Amino acid sequence: MSTCLAARRWSICCLALGLAACTSVPPTNVHQPMTARPQQRSDQFVANLAATGSIYQAGTSRTLFEDRRARYVGDTITVTITENTSAATKSNASLAKTGSISAAAGPIVGLPGKSFQGMQLTANSSNSANGKGEAAANNVFTGTITVTVIEVLANGNLLVSGEKQVAIGHGQEYIRLSGIVNPYFVNAANTIASSQVADARIEYKESGAISEAQVMGWLARFFLSVLPF
Numbered sequence: 001m002s003t004c005l006a007a008r009r010w011s012i013c014c015l016a017l018g019l020a021a022c023t024s025v026p027p028t029n030v031h032q033p034m035t036a037r038p039q040q041r042s043d044q045f046v047a048n049l050a051a052t053g054s055i056y057q058a059g060t061s062r063t064l065f066e067d068r069r070a071r072y073v074g075d076t077i078t079v080t081i082t083e084n085t086s087a088a089t090k091s092n093a094s095l096a097k098t099g100s101i102s103a104a105a106g107p108i109v110g111l112p113g114k115s116f117q118g119m120q121l122t123a124n125s126s127n128s129a130n131g132k133g134e135a136a137a138n139n140v141f142t143g144t145i146t147v148t149v150i151e152v153l154a155n156g157n158l159l160v161s162g163e164k165q166v167a168i169g170h171g172q173e174y175i176r177l178s179g180i181v182n183p184y185f186v187n188a189a190n191t192i193a194s195s196q197v198a199d200a201r202i203e204y205k206e207s208g209a210i211s212e213a214q215v216m217g218w219l220a221r222f223f224l225s226v227l228p229f
Contacts, residue, residue, distance in 0.1 A: 026205035030178035031161045036150040038074030069186050070158060075149045077160055078191045079177055081202060083141040093131040141204065145177050157182055160197075176203040 070077040147162030161178035179197035186192050194200060 026174055026207055028163075028174075028176050028203060028205075030163075030176045030201045030203060031150065031159060033150060034161055034163045034176075035148040036073050038072065067188065069183065069188075069190050070149050070160075070181075071152070071183060073149050073152055076146050076190075077149065077158070077181065077186065078144060078146045078189075079160070079162075079194055079197065080191060081141055081143045081145065081177070081194045083139070083194060083202060086138045088136040089134070091131075091133045093129075095127075095129040097127040141202065143175065145175055147177055153180070157198075172207045174203065174205045174207070176205075177201065 145162055145164050147160040149158045150161050151159040153159060158181040159178075160181050162176070164175040166173040166175070177194070177197075177200070179200035181192055181197055185196045194202065
């Protein structure tokens with residue numbers, strides 16, 4: 001009875017692991033958290049004001065000369081992703097070496113037989129090596145994502161982070177971005193280019209049947225890690 005119970009528990013664990021693998025979210029290395037709620041206003045008098053029903057609300061208002069650019073924790077900012085990187089390298093090496101030796105000996109006198117008479121020694125050697133390498137990479141990533149300010153640094157720079165999920169058919173796409181934004185680079189439309197984001201971490205990952213087909217199964221990885229060949 002205990003054997004059947006153990007086997008049943010093992011089956012349930014395997015099924016749970018399989019389902020978790022199918023619905024797992026790809027790991028990320030962007031700054032955490034992905035979003036943040038606005039902080040409470042420091043002015044207790046303004047925070048305790050009750051809503052009067054008018055258009056102006058003292059607890060959530062901004063000054064008349066303040067635009068809508070992101071500057072506080074919880075504010076949003078739109079980042080235009082325009083990443084275009086290209087790199088190429090090429091190397092060529094050639095090596096050649098030749099050598100020869102030639103020696104001749106006349107008739108040898110005083111030895112029986114005629115095997116060593118007129119003996120001649122000739123040797124030739126040649127070495128050649130050629131090497132050639134070439135590599136090229138071209139990556140283009142364009143898009144738009146709106147991120148949230150998760151921290152305001154001491155110098156006024158903004159630490160932003162955000163994620164966009166797009167479900168297409170049976171697959172799920174994840175677009176993530178985080179980095180440091182200088183408020184002076186943000187334009188009047190509260191938009192900034194990804195090339196102006198410092199310490200930028202931009203990811204495009206997906207989960208689904210296509211991404212799972214590109215990953216080796218966990219059992220195969222286990223045997224490859226323990227087998228000596």
